[in-house]
Amino acid sequence: MAYRSATFTPSPPRRVVVTGAGLLTAHGTGWQVNSDAFHQGKNSLRPVTLFDVSRQRVQTAGEVLLPEDLPPHRLGRRDLARIDRGARLLVHAAHETLVHAKVPLTHLPCVLGTSAGGMALGEAFYRQAQAVPPARRGQASRVLYYQAWQQAAVMQRALGIAGPVTLISNACASGANAIAHAASLVRRGDAPAVLCGGYDALCQMVFAGFDTLRALSPTVARPFDAHRDGLALGEGAGLMLVESLDHARSRGATVLAEIAGSGAGTDLHHLTQPHPQGDAALASMTAACAMAGLRPDEIDYINSHGTGTPLNDIAEALAIQRWAGDAVSRIRVSSTKGGIGHLLGGAGAVEAVICLMALRGGFLPPCVNVETPDPACTFDLIREPRDAVLRSALTNSFGFGGSNATLIFRQPPD
Amino acid sequence: MNPASRITIAGTGTVSAAGWGVPALRQAMEAGHPLPLDQIPRPGPDNTLTLPVRRVPRPAERPAFLAHPRLRRSSPISWFAAAAALEALGPDPDKSRRTGVIFTLLNGCVNYSGRFFGEALQDPSTASPILFPETVFNAPASHLATLLGFDAPAFTLIGDSAQFIPGVELAVQWLLDGVVDACLVVGAEEVDPLTAEALSLLAPGAILTEGAGALLLERDGPGPVIHEIAGPVPITGFPDQTCRTAAALRLQQSLMPLPENALLIDDASGCRRSDFPGLSAWHDFHGPRLSPRRLLGEAPGASAALQCVLASAAIQSGKTKAAVVSAIGADQQASALVLAAT
Numbered sequence: 161m162a163y164r165s166a167t168f169t170p171s172p173p174r175r176v177v178v179t180g181a182g183l184l185t186a187h188g189t190g191w192q193v194n195s196d197a198f199h200q201g202k203n204s205l206r207p208v209t210l211f212d213v214s215r216q217r218v219q220t221a222g223e224v225l226l227p228e229d230l231p232p233h234r235l236g237r238r239d240l241a242r243i244d245r246g247a248r249l250l251v252h253a254a255h256e257t258l259v260h261a262k263v264p265l266t267h268l269p270c271v272l273g274t275s276a277g278g279m280a281l282g283e284a285f286y287r288q289a290q291a292v293p294p295a296r297r298g299q300a301s302r303v304l305y306y307q308a309w310q311q312a313a314v315m316q317r318a319l320g321i322a323g324p325v326t327l328i329s330n331a332c333a334s335g336a337n338a339i340a341h342a343a344s345l346v347r348r349g350d351a352p353a354v355l356c357g358g359y360d361a362l363c364q365m366v367f368a369g370f371d372t373l374r375a376l377s378p379t380v381a382r383p384f385d386a387h388r389d390g391l392a393l394g395e396g397a398g399l400m401l402v403e404s405l406d407h408a409r410s411r412g413a414t415v416l417a418e419i420a421g422s423g424a425g426t427d428l429h430h431l432t433q434p435h436p437q438g439d440a441a442l443a444s445m446t447a448a449c450a451m452a453g454l455r456p457d458e459i460d461y462i463n464s465h466g467t468g469t470p471l472n473d474i475a476e477a478l479a480i481q482r483w484a485g486d487a488v489s490r491i492r493v494s495s496t497k498g499g500i501g502h503l504l505g506g507a508g509a510v511e512a513v514i515c516l517m518a519l520r521g522g523f524l525p526p527c528v529n530v531e532t533p534d535p536a537c538t539f540d541l542i543r544e545p546r547d548a549v550l551r552s553a554l555t556n557s558f559g560f561g562g563s564n565a566t567l568i569f570r571q572p573p574d
Numbered sequence: 575m576n577p578a579s580r581i582t583i584a585g586t587g588t589v590s591a592a593g594w595g596v597p598a599l600r601q602a603m604e605a606g607h608p609l610p611l612d613q614i615p616r617p618g619p620d621n622t623l624t625l626p627v628r629r630v631p632r633p634a635e636r637p638a639f640l641a642h643p644r645l646r647r648s649s650p651i652s653w654f655a656a657a658a659a660l661e662a663l664g665p666d667p668d669k670s671r672r673t674g675v676i677f678t679l680l681n682g683c684v685n686y687s688g689r690f691f692g693e694a695l696q697d698p699s700t701a702s703p704i705l706f707p708e709t710v711f712n713a714p715a716s717h718l719a720t721l722l723g724f725d726a727p728a729f730t731l732i733g734d735s736a737q738f739i740p741g742v743e744l745a746v747q748w749l750l751d752g753v754v755d756a757c758l759v760v761g762a763e764e765v766d767p768l769t770a771e772a773l774s775l776l777a778p779g780a781i782l783t784e785g786a787g788a789l790l791l792e793r794d795g796p797g798p799v800i801h802e803i804a805g806p807v808p809i810t811g812f813p814d815q816t817c818r819t820a821a822a823l824r825l826q827q828s829l830m831p832l833p834e835n836a837l838l839i840d841d842a843s844g845c846r847r848s849d850f851p852g853l854s855a856w857h858d859f860h861g862p863r864l865s866p867r868r869l870l871g872e873a874p875g876a877s878a879a880l881q882c883v884l885a886s887a888a889i890q891s892g893k894t895k896a897a898v899v900s901a902i903g904a905d906q907q908a909s910a911l912v913l914a915a916t
Contacts, residue, residue, distance in 0.1 A: 162828070163746055163803040168579045170750065215698045238812065275710065277732065286691055289617040289771060300775040304813070307680070308732055309906045317811070324806045324907060326740065329711035329730045337729065341744075344751065365687070368694035369706035424727040426675075428720045431644065432707050440725065560707060561716030563728065 175405040176343045177572060179353075179413040180261025181513045182253035185396040185500040186222035190256055195517040201526035201545050203499050205381070205392050210245075211364040218376040221362055222394025222501030224249065231255040233318035242301050244281050245361040245395075246274070247311040249506075251318045253397035254355060258319060261401040261413065268401075269323040269351050270312055271342040273334025273358035275505030275559075277308030277327075280363040311359075321355070329505065331559030332465070333424070334358050335398065336508025336567050340422035342402050352407040357399030358509030366504070367393055373432065375469055382529035383466035383495035384473050384537050391467040394501020398510035405573065415572035416516050420552065421452030427562030433471050438479025440564045441465075441556060445483045448566035454552060457487035459568070461524055461548070462539075463511045463555040466495020467502055476556065477536035484539065494527040494542040508557035508565055515553035515569050524548050581746050582795040582916065584756065586883045587661025589654040590785035591628035591870050594637075595661060596887055599866075603884060608844075608869050611781065617688070617767040625770040628783040628871045630654060644717045647704060649683045651764040652714040654786035654876075656721055659758055662788040663722070671792075674754035675728035677715035678741040678761040679875035682732075683708050685766045714762060726754050734903030735841070736806065737761070738787070738878035739911050743803045745791045755792070761879030762786035773872065776904065780845040783871030787879025789886065798889040801896065801914040804828045806907035813905030815850055822855035825900070825908040833896035833914055836861060837888055839881045840900045843867035852902040862894070877901070878909070885913050 183190065186204035187197035197204065205220050213219045230251050235243070243251075250272075285302040288295050304310060312325040328338045335358020342356030370376050370393055377390035400416075408415050425447070427440030434441065449456065465476055473495075484491045496514055503510050514525060524546040533541050552570040557563075588595065591609045592602035602609060613624035630650070639645060639656050655677065687709040693701035707713060712730040719728040727748070731741050738761035745757035763769075765784040773782045791800070805828070807821045840856055842849040842865040856863075866884055867877055878901040885897035899911040 162805065163743055163800070165580055165799060165801055168750075170579065217699075236812075277711075282687070283691060285772070286617070286688060286768065287695075289768065290619065290692075292619050294616075294618050294620065296775070299771075303772040303776055304905065306772075307734070307905065309734065313813075313906070322808060322810045324740075324808050325733075326744075327732045329732045330715075330728075331710055331712050337727075344747065348747070348751070350747075365691045365694060365709070368698050368701055369690065369709065371698060372694070372701045372703040372706055374703070426716070426719045426725050426728045428723065428725055431713065431716060443725070559712070560710045561712040561728075562719070563712060563716070 176419045178416045180257045180401040182256030198525040247314040249397040250315040253399040257399045271326045271338045271356040273338035278306040281306040330563035333557040333559040333563035333565040334505040336557040336565035343419045353403035358506040359397035360505040362395040381468040383468040385530045386532040386534045392501040398513040417569040420570045421448040421568040423447030423566040434475040438475040441479035444564040444566040452568045456484040460550040461553040462493045465556045465558045491539040493539045498528040581800045583797040584792040585662035585790035587658035587788040652717045655762040658786040658788035662790040671755035674726040674757040677730045678737040734906040736901035736903035736909040739909035760788045761876045763873045763875040781871035783873045787883045798913045802912040805909035818851040821908040822851040822902045826855040836896040837894040838863045
């Protein structure tokens with residue numbers, strides 16, 4: 161995307177739209193199966209089978225039932241022998257996105273968010289490095305494929321696309337930040353279209369890490385419930401093709417939604433805990449609304465970060481109260497993490513795709529497992545499947561390290 | 575040119591095997607001798623086997639910033655980044671400016687990742703909950719933003735050893751879009767046995783090193799101007815020498831014509847296999863050239879940052895009017911940055 165100071169001239173911002181999306185979660189593979197599951201409020205958490213969890217406090221997660229075969233691809237034997245779970249998730253979601261968007265481009269910049277990247281290969285490298293006697297067979301290729309951009313490169317090779325890859329790793333906000341960054345590239349005219357989103361595969365180190373922090377629910381993940389006791393981890397990928405409205409129209413593409421606004425900021429309160437009053441969350445939502453030119457009462461649905469941890473949900477609830485003011489009781493909010501788990505680096509992107517589904521399908525995805533809503537939920541917490549005509553939807557993502565991001569989507573322009 | 579679109583370097587900072595601060599790095603470059611090697615044990619039960627690395631020397635005195643609650647338990651990557659950032663910001667930073675942070679790295683805090691995973695394998699019930707958050711890629715960026723009180727966006731970009739330059743490009747975009755008033759771009763890395771082992775497998779002969787480099791960018795300041803950012807040219811196909819060389823050549827050709835008498839700061843490290851693509855691309859360059867990695871070694875996320883700091887320093891000291899930084903990554907991308915005197 162190159163920059164030259166002598167010739168740089170700012171151009172009028174372009175409107176940015178989404179013309180394709182792809183999704184894999186514990187609910188299943190593809191838009192339709194996921195849309196149906198989110199519409200109904202399905203719960204797809206299941207026992208973890210990918211690694212040994214017998215000595216962990218918690219044994220369930222939103223593990224994806226990954227299809228045995230990849231979608232049609234161009235990978236050679238070398239890649240096929242080494243491709244890891246994260247890259248498989250990415251190939252599936254990217255394939256669906258490109259088919260959905262019917263984009264004729266083969267040069268497509270990619271902006272992806274991930275938190276764990278190829279950590280499972282890193283774990284395998286570690287195990288083998290510690291083996292007695294030392295065993296170095298296969299270690300070089302583990303190192304190569306461990307690097308997160310190699311997952312993106314494998315995806316590009318699989319689908320016959322090329323272009324620079326930007327990998328954003330802002331913990332649980334990575335996917336949302338990636339979509340916002342991709343939208344900014346299109347808005348400025350740096351690229352006509354960008355493939356973007358986020359992914360993360362379950363791995364033992366991250367699972368153990370959340371468990372040692374006592375962040376995983378030993379019972380049932382139930383965001384915004386008064387008796388919530390932690391989150392469930394999940395895995396998956398959510399990708400979308402963003403392009404300028406003019407570009408989409410010129411090729412007759414179906415526009416799924418417009419990316420109306422985005423906000424980002426850093427919560428300086430603590431490495432793993434949000435500001436108790438949700439200051440940074442409020443700033444992020446406010447910035448996104450300002451960019452979109454929308455008031456809080458014009459947001460028809462919020463897919464919240466809503467992890468199910470005691471501290472996150474109360475901070476986010478307070479932030480929504482402060483942001484919405486008198487309109488708070490009319491603001492419709494849910495978290496979809498109760499059904500599929502927290503997808504970490506993939507969460508923001510997957511939840512962005514869920515917003516697209518809600519806008520397109522005219523429904524409000526319910527927050528599953530809630531029995532007693534937390535009194536801080538002064539908003540309209542969606543607990544049962546509900547149909548609704550939506551004009552706009554907002555999604556929040558707040559991560560470790562205070563990375564905060566908000567995206568706003570609205571119905572496509574006429 | 576509209577001054578509003580001119581992006582300049584307001585400050586630089588480094589920590590490297592040469593020492594703490596830009597003067598130490600410049601002095602080592604002027605001396606021109608490879609820095610002494612340290613040995614670290616290879617990962618695994620037999621700790622009699624070692625790998626050569628170059629470590630950052632202990633500072634003359636304990637940096638005051640280590641008293642900050644966030645940095646007490648952090649690992650060296652965060653200390654290096656903090657020191658480089660504070661040097662770039664200078665003694666009297668303008669706190670009224672909305673300042674972003676862009677952090678580039680390849681490995682991050684692998685020291686803690688290795689320790690935590692080892693504990694988790696042994697007995698998950700006793701694995702330390704203090705270690706795990708430090709293993710997250712964006713922990714160093716978060717510590718840095720907190721230390722400096724910057725609540726603007728703080729992004730962590732992971733990529734190969736050329737990633738710092740796309741990081742600078744993102745900062746330029748944020749400045750041009752008005753997302754921030756100033757932006758700190760930091761590339762950092764720390765030495766650990768797993769990374770040293772990994773580098774020895776991918777680039778036999780390369781010496782792993784550690785440190786950080788930081789650039790503070792602003793609009794229309796008096797410092798060196800970001801004249802051009804080229805790339806990233808993706809290394810497409812399976813990342814062998816042919817693909818890397820093709821990317822390096824495309825990058826070099828996209829930079830033509832270069833500013834007159836420009837200083838080239840390339841990424842040659844003395845490791846024949848790694849150096850081949852860059853040396854091929856710049857074969858016909860006959861101007862002044864500096865290869866800091868020959869003296870320091872390879873600090874994946876930080877090496878290109880150190881090159882950029884040296885480029886800025888060379889211009890500020892009047893040694894050259896323009897400098898070109900060329901970074902051909904191992905398997906992702908090739909990027910270049912051209913700086914010029916104001």
